[in-house]
Amino acid sequence: MSKTKKNTGWRQKLHEIIYEADTHAGKMFDVILLCVIILSIIFVMLESVKSIGEKYHDLLDKAEWIITILFTIEYIGRIITVKKPLSYIFSFYGIIDFLSTIPKYISLFFIGTHALVALRALRLLRVFRILKLARFVGESNQLLKALRASTAKILVFLFTVIVICIILGTVMYLIEGGSDSGFTSIPRSIYWCIVTLTTVGYGDIAPATDLGQFIAAFIMILGYGIIAVPTGIVSAEYSRQDRKIHINTQACPNCGAEGHKDNAEYCFKCGHHLHEH
Amino acid sequence: MSKTKKNTGWRQKLHEIIYEADTHAGKMFDVILLCVIILSIIFVMLESVKSIGEKYHDLLDKAEWIITILFTIEYIGRIITVKKPLSYIFSFYGIIDFLSTIPKYISLFFIGTHALVALRALRLLRVFRILKLARFVGESNQLLKALRASTAKILVFLFTVIVICIILGTVMYLIEGGSDSGFTSIPRSIYWCIVTLTTVGYGDIAPATDLGQFIAAFIMILGYGIIAVPTGIVSAEYSRQDRKIHINTQACPNCGAEGHKDNAEYCFKCGHHLHEH
Amino acid sequence: MSKTKKNTGWRQKLHEIIYEADTHAGKMFDVILLCVIILSIIFVMLESVKSIGEKYHDLLDKAEWIITILFTIEYIGRIITVKKPLSYIFSFYGIIDFLSTIPKYISLFFIGTHALVALRALRLLRVFRILKLARFVGESNQLLKALRASTAKILVFLFTVIVICIILGTVMYLIEGGSDSGFTSIPRSIYWCIVTLTTVGYGDIAPATDLGQFIAAFIMILGYGIIAVPTGIVSAEYSRQDRKIHINTQACPNCGAEGHKDNAEYCFKCGHHLHEH
């Protein structure tokens, strides 16, 4: 309790504007912040394009300085108005906010570090925070739940895919290593195997021998077949959550058991009537 | 009421032919229109092929003029016979009809605008209108419903994909920007990232450094994994709609059994009449 | 009755061997036929490989003649033993059998028609007939049912994809047509659009302008999103068929209504008891 500052007066108000979105000013702040983030990313993009970067260098440099100063003010504002500044500074968003502000200042002293401004792209993630206020919250929550529930399954799947790629990549290196088709080392063969199994298929490395093409065809059909697995996992998880909606969240007033069906009258665990008053 | 013209006599008849498909003449009109649209698109295609376009230029030009005049007649017919001409002219199909007719006339005065005739391809969308009359209406309605119900989820997903591509594209620019592998600017790196994540993989830009290939492999596996998300969304939505159609939620007033089919008259469990009063 | 020959004695026996698989001889015939078909395809393949085709030309030619004669005998055997020869000759399999036998004979008189022997690959389709005898029949039937039930939906989907490709292909031709990136005509642009939307991505044609790459990125994300649609269709269809298994096939002895649930005691239509004796 002693470490948290008591927000009073203007600080309380600023906190509401910056961190919440119930008031008109709070909503405005979020929308403007979103626009400035998008603008800052567009500027960084434009500068990386050679023809534009050289012509409008001064203009873009000035625009980036303005945005950097705006971000600095916002960063300081966030620290001042929050109850526990330290936990904000070392939070996920706090670190991103810091990293997207500091490179421009460093570039004053060290030449070449300027490209780090690109870290600003990470601020886009804040969009999700802002969107949380909107109607998408339910949808993205359901998406996240389905993904989180199937994380373990998807990890097992991805690990299997990587093991398969290491083994088949090694096999392809043994077969194609001699020829001139780009399989110059095992890591590169594994890279090729991932490119093929995921059906990306750049074509910068492609098997040239007959046996290599045969195995490549096998890998492709394998990849074509096992792409069904993550899809099946997420589909099933999604359907399951849908059905869960028909399972309600009340607990039995007698034994506390949860997960009753929507139309349940009695607890499936102890037989107690659920809707007594 | 004062603004809508009363269709009488031939106008009424023409309206039926052009806008409806209950009569024999109306059906014929739709089929002929479809054929002319397809023909006009084939002519535009053929003209764009150099060897054919140069040889048969005069023939194709004449054919396009005939089709343009037919479309003009149809366009005028639609305006005359509809009750509210203005709302047709500024409707989606009205604008498309206008845009697919006018470029040929403009090309008389301004050279080079001829390619705009290609806008005619948009008329193909009318096929859906015509097909509405056929047995596909139920199927495409169900498709549309499932897509519309999952629009919000798919938008959240696509937005996430774009944010991921911006961030990873920027990272790849920082890594591969120096080498000679095509990552010349951030927008181009983002383009590459989309090409990779969606498993298209042209190969016109491909990472050359070891770290770049490692991250590319990561992006591919990511793309391979998250392709499951939209699929899962649409699958679940589809299944949900299926279930909605077939099983209703009423319980038997006698025994309380649930899960009756929509058209059930009697309880499948005890034989009691379900709809007694 | 007058047109169908009565099979007696050896003809009856031959018919059983060729067309049925209940007897030992019938099974043997099917297995041998399958082996010869596969052999014949391997020979055709080998001959197309230049280094092998030139070296072993005489050997392969002799082997193909032997197989052609075997196929001819089988073809004649099928005609003789079947009850309605004409309906066999003009059936799907009858035409394939004829087409896979005749090219070798024609090649005696006309040089260059020899490559038509490749039509023999179509005989592989007979494998499905032979497999019908095996345990896969149930599985492939369920697959076919699910596909057939969703044919209309998939056709609507594919038609939409083709319309999208025609429109976007035309747009890309207008944008990239001037540059040197391979978009030389509208049909070729449409081809590129299909290559991109289906996430194949050869890279033989790839957009070079900024606007072109932007639209290409849009097409890719579109393709990545809508691949969910056919998957969703087939998934839902499959699940539905699974559930159908729990719907039994008995008809009500009173009113004849079908589609009762497995645990139904009374007809949902008329309330009659289903299991009376």
Place this chain on the structure above:
Amino acid sequence: MSKTKKNTGWRQKLHEIIYEADTHAGKMFDVILLCVIILSIIFVMLESVKSIGEKYHDLLDKAEWIITILFTIEYIGRIITVKKPLSYIFSFYGIIDFLSTIPKYISLFFIGTHALVALRALRLLRVFRILKLARFVGESNQLLKALRASTAKILVFLFTVIVICIILGTVMYLIEGGSDSGFTSIPRSIYWCIVTLTTVGYGDIAPATDLGQFIAAFIMILGYGIIAVPTGIVSAEYSRQDRKIHINTQACPNCGAEGHKDNAEYCFKCGHHLHEH
């Protein structure tokens, strides 16, 4: 009984450490083994990279010898402590263990066989054994069950894909064989067809003629459509297993309500005890 040695004392203890993971030492052994396997694979990879392989050849050679000796000790340990040594030696993992140890010894006598060390990558499969101890066991079991249950369906599907590829590959050879676009033989055309149908699309072979591109577009759309099939199969299988786990088929002996959860003790409808006798 006479052929199985009785493990006593240290042998019993070693068996527990090597084969089981209930004790602390057993867990440690598994973790260390996993690390050594991963290390050995990294060394093999590094050696295949030319720049590293030449520079650190001696160091890597020593490291590989140490790992080979460790593996040898482990292999001998496994033989000594297991009850039936022969059934281990000729088991799947026994053969892999042997194959990943022996090449290094052979390379002392025969030059060039060294690359066979890459077989060591197969030992990664042991990871699954070790993971069996972890929380992933349930997930991977469910994955395996779903895959095993749909094996027959997936095989029918893959066989169909291969037949389609053979037929379409042959057709493409007849069309593109004359031109200079890489369709030099039927096997190569089939390889191209698999590359295209699975949406990998290297671009090393790509159709050049108009008809070839038309058929290629058809193949792509086909591949885009039928990728839904394996996905649908696995999705449906997964959902089915989900349902199997959670809802049982018993009816309440009192009111006849169905759809009770597996762990239900009392009817959710009337509160009657479900398992009365």
